[in-house]
Structures are given as structure tokens and as C-alpha cells.
Amino acid sequence: MSAHGTPEPLMSRKAGALSGTAEVPGDKSISHRALILGAMAVGETRITGLLEGQDVLDTGRAMQALGAEVVNHGQGSWSVHGVGVGGFSEPDQVIDCGNSGTGVRLIMGAVATHGFATTFTGDASLTSRPMARVTDPLALFGAQAVGRAGGRLPLTLVGASDPVPVRYATPVPSAQVKSAVLLAGLNAPGETVVVEREATRDHSERMLAGFGATISTEVTDEGRVITLTGRPELQPQEIAVPRDPSSAAFPVCAALITEGSDVLIPNIGLNPTRAGLFETLREMGADLTYEDPRDEGGEPVADLRARFSPEMKGIRVPPERAASMIDEYPILSVVAAFAEGVTDMPGVAELRVKESDRIDAMAQGLRAAGVTVEEGDDWWRVHGRGPGGVEGGVTVAARLDHRIAMSFLCLGMASKQPVTVDDASPIATSFPIFEPLMTTLGASFSRPEG
Numbered sequence: 001m002s003a004h005g006t007p008e009p010l011m012s013r014k015a016g017a018l019s020g021t022a023e024v025p026g027d028k029s030i031s032h033r034a035l036i037l038g039a040m041a042v043g044e045t046r047i048t049g050l051l052e053g054q055d056v057l058d059t060g061r062a063m064q065a066l067g068a069e070v071v072n073h074g075q076g077s078w079s080v081h082g083v084g085v086g087g088f089s090e091p092d093q094v095i096d097c098g099n100s101g102t103g104v105r106l107i108m109g110a111v112a113t114h115g116f117a118t119t120f121t122g123d124a125s126l127t128s129r130p131m132a133r134v135t136d137p138l139a140l141f142g143a144q145a146v147g148r149a150g151g152r153l154p155l156t157l158v159g160a161s162d163p164v165p166v167r168y169a170t171p172v173p174s175a176q177v178k179s180a181v182l183l184a185g186l187n188a189p190g191e192t193v194v195v196e197r198e199a200t201r202d203h204s205e206r207m208l209a210g211f212g213a214t215i216s217t218e219v220t221d222e223g224r225v226i227t228l229t230g231r232p233e234l235q236p237q238e239i240a241v242p243r244d245p246s247s248a249a250f251p252v253c254a255a256l257i258t259e260g261s262d263v264l265i266p267n268i269g270l271n272p273t274r275a276g277l278f279e280t281l282r283e284m285g286a287d288l289t290y291e292d293p294r295d296e297g298g299e300p301v302a303d304l305r306a307r308f309s310p311e312m313k314g315i316r317v318p319p320e321r322a323a324s325m326i327d328e329y330p331i332l333s334v335v336a337a338f339a340e341g342v343t344d345m346p347g348v349a350e351l352r353v354k355e356s357d358r359i360d361a362m363a364q365g366l367r368a369a370g371v372t373v374e375e376g377d378d379w380w381r382v383h384g385r386g387p388g389g390v391e392g393g394v395t396v397a398a399r400l401d402h403r404i405a406m407s408f409l410c411l412g413m414a415s416k417q418p419v420t421v422d423d424a425s426p427i428a429t430s431f432p433i434f435e436p437l438m439t440t441l442g443a444s445f446s447r448p449e450g
């Protein structure tokens with residue numbers, strides 16, 4: 001829905017090759033964390049390249065409601081005047097995190113060891129997502145949550161006024177759960193430990209270390225054991241947010257499936273906990289190269305070059321890779337539809353609890369567009385139709401899910417008939433310039449008559 005609550009349908013049709021340079025916006029995960037840790041540091045953190053998507057703007061507003069000062073200096077440059085660990089004050093309004101699971105779960109962690117009550121809500125997608133995965137470990141610190149059935153939002157969290165540190169093994173592979181526990185641990189005395197069996201994105205660990213916290217990661221038989229010492233004085237930072245590989249995925253994949261395409265996507269973060277899609281595409285036979293690989297701000301980055309790849313073959317994506325590409329399965333399923341053979345995607349139960357049930361959303365739309373898709377609780381399989389082999393000619397439901405909307409619009413760039421999404425407005429949560437950027441590359445969009 002738009003800000004006015006009206007759906008914004010958008011149609012995408014084949015318009016020939018995509019070419020040129022795609023400068024995608026800043027990383028969403030890193031942007032949330034920069035605002036939250038900036039708000040918990042003492043003094044002024046400067047951020048450049050912040051993603052100005054709705055999810056991140058909602059987190060910025062929440063930091064203000066908790067007492068930090070967040071200032072937009074224009075052109076992606078922001079500052080946050082932090083209140084120090086333990087310095088948040090009780091918000092006098094409900095914290096509305098909109099569409100953002102990352103926002104609400106990380107902020108719950110950050111307030112869980114402050115002795116006041118915070119009430120959280122969100123849109124129709126976020127209020128249907130599970131929150132017990134976060135409120136359960138936060139209860140171990142002494143925080144109490146009262147929400148709707150199944151721990152869903154709206155939910156009030158009464159933070160612990162005398163928190164104790166926690167040792168917690170995450171039952172699901174989730175960087176949001178890990179990060180919520182670490183952020184709560186910041187204001188608990190002593191050592192908080194998170195154990196994760198599978199590696200998930202490590203931006204919280206990297207950024208906590210950057211802000212001066214004492215944090216270590218040890219790889220043991222149990223998994224990754226992350227130990228944080230509570231009550232540090234966080235030092236304000238200068239943060240240059242790298243560009244988002246999860247957004248880069250769309251121009252990359254659109255170029256691979258659209259005849260004649262050749263697109264350069266500069267300066268993309270290739271942190272191994274995020275780069276699983278690109279590895280998978282290369283295994284499928286994609287013409288995807290890393291140009292000028294280098295290190296920037298402690299993160300590996302490269303310019304990605306993607307060219308039309310008519311030789312791609314379906315593969316089995318190893319389940320242990322799932323966490324490093326969890327948000328990219330919807331667009332991978334679109335590429336799989338244009339490959340030869342079957343793409344098998346096991347070990348992805350988490351896809352069912354994102355902004356939408358992403359297996360169901362993609363399977364239904366792909367089937368309507370003429371693609372065979374099989375699915376089970378934690379797996380799905382796409383039967384490729386080969387280059388140019390997808391019919392299209394459908395209107396699909398975006399289900400308040402930006403990644404579903406963008407994936408189907410990319411499908412429409414290469415299918416025989418156009419593809420319409422019933423509501424493209426959720427794209428603004430993570431990739432507000434998606435439509436103009438893809439148009440510059442040569443994509444063709446139109447607004448169907450209401």
C-alpha cells in the first residue's frame with residue numbers, strides 16, 4: 001500500500017537488452033545497525049550512504065522516540081547523537097516499525113535491558129510475523145512481553161531494570177535473533193553469549209567491535225560462540241554504508257535472463273555471510289564476474305558485471321548456504337525459471353515467515369506464469385523452461401513484500417507476456433529507486449489503469 005493505503009499496481013514488459021551501470025542504495029542491514037548503535041554510543045556518529053528506505057527511516061524515528069537525536073543532512077548523510085548504553089528513555093508513543101522485521105526485533109533487543117515499557121506495532125505483514133523467537137531469549141534477561149496470540153504485534157515489552165547476562169543458543173538460523181540478544185546484552189553486566197549452529201550475517205558483531213565493544217567469535221563443535229562484555233562505553237563512529245548485495249541481486253538477475261544484457265553494478269559488499277546468491281548463480285553457469293575485488297571499511301567489495309546467460313543450468317543449492325542468501329531465494333527462483341533443468345532449494349523453512357510466505361507467493365505467481373514449481377514445508381523446486389521460455393501474462397499478488405514485487409517485475413522483463421504486480425509500493429521499504437534505476441538500464445514499466 002502507498003502511504004495513503006491505496007495499492008499501486010505496476011506492469012513490467014520485455015523491452016530488449018538491459019545495459020549500463022546500476023548504482024544500488026546502501027545496505028539495509030548495516031543501515032539499521034548504524035542508527036541503533038549510533039543511538040547507544042556517547043556522542044555523534046556520522047553515517048554516509050545510509051539506505052533511505054522506509055524500513056530504515058522507521059528505525060531512525062524509533063531512535064528519536066527513545067531519546068537519541070537523528071539528523072538528515074541530505075544525500076544519504078546522517079548523524080546520530082547517541083545517549084550511551086543504558087541511556088534510552090521511555091517513549092511516549094507506540095513504536096511503529098512499519099514493514100520491518102529487522103527494525104522491530106533489533107529495537108526490542110536494545111530496549112529489553114532498560115527498565116521501562118515500550119509498545120511496538122507494524123503493518124499487516126509485520127503484525128503477522130513471529131516475535132516469540134526474540135521475546136523468549138529477552139525474557140532470560142528479565143524482560144516481559146505481552147503481545148497477541150503467538151507473541152505477535154502489537155506487543156508491549158517491559159524491560160528488565162536489573163538485567164542479568166544470558167547464554168543463548170539460537171534455535172533458528174537468524175541474525176535478527178542473534179542481534180537482539182547481543183543488543184540486550186549491551187546493558188547487562190557481565191558476559192552475554194550467543195551460540196549459533198549456522199553462520200548468519202555478522203554485521204552486528206563487526207559493528208559492535210567497531211564501536212569499541214569487547215566481542216569475540218569462536219568457532220567450536222557447538223557452532224559459532226559469540227561473547228560480548230556488557231556495559232561498554234560505545235565510541236561514536238564514522239560509518240560509510242556499503243551498497244546492498246540483496247538489492248544488487250535484482251539488476252544482476254534481470255541482466256542474466258534478459259537477452260543481450262550487460263550491466264555493471266559497482267561497489268557491492270561481498271561479505272561471505274551475504275554473498276551466497278552470487279556463488280549459486282556462478283555454479284549455474286551465469287556470466288557474472290567480480291571486477292576489481294578490494295577491501296573497503298573492513299568488508300570485501302567488488303564491482304559485479306552480469307551479462308545475459310543463455311547457458312544456465314538448474315542446481316541443488318546446498319542448504320548450509322541458505323542463511324547467506326536467505327532474502328535472495330525469490331529472485332533466484334525467477335532465474336531458475338529461465339535455466340535448463342531443475343533448481344532444488346532445500347533447508348529454507350525461514351522463507352515461510354518473512355514479509356510473506358515467500359515459497360507460496362513465488363510458487364503461485366510462477367505457476368500462473370507457466371512454470372512448474374513443487375514445494376514442501378522447508379523446500380521447493382523450480383522446473384526451468386530455458387532462456388526466453390516463460391510465458392508470463394499474469395497479475396500477481398505482492399503480499400506487502402518488496403522482494404516478491406521486485407522479483408515478479410524482473411520476471412516481466414524477460415517473459416513473453418508482461419507481468420503485473422498488484423501493489424509495488426512495498427518496494428520503497430528497501431529499494432526506493434528500483435523503478436527509475438531499472439528504467440535507466442532499459443526496463444519498461446507502466447501503470448495499468450485502475
Ligand SMILES: O=C(O)C1=C[C@@H](OP(=O)(O)O)[C@@H](O)[C@H](O)C1
Nearest residue numbers: 029102173174175176177326327
Ligand atoms: O539481521 C538482518 O539485518 C536481517 C536478517 C535476516 O532475517 P532473519 O534473521 O530473520 O533470518 C534477513 O532476512 C533480513 O532481511 C535482514
Ligand SMILES: C=C(OP(=O)(O)O)C(=O)O
Nearest residue numbers: 099100101102103327354
Ligand atoms: C526479510 C527481510 O526484511 P525484514 O525481516 O527486516 O522485514 C527482507 O528484507 O527481505
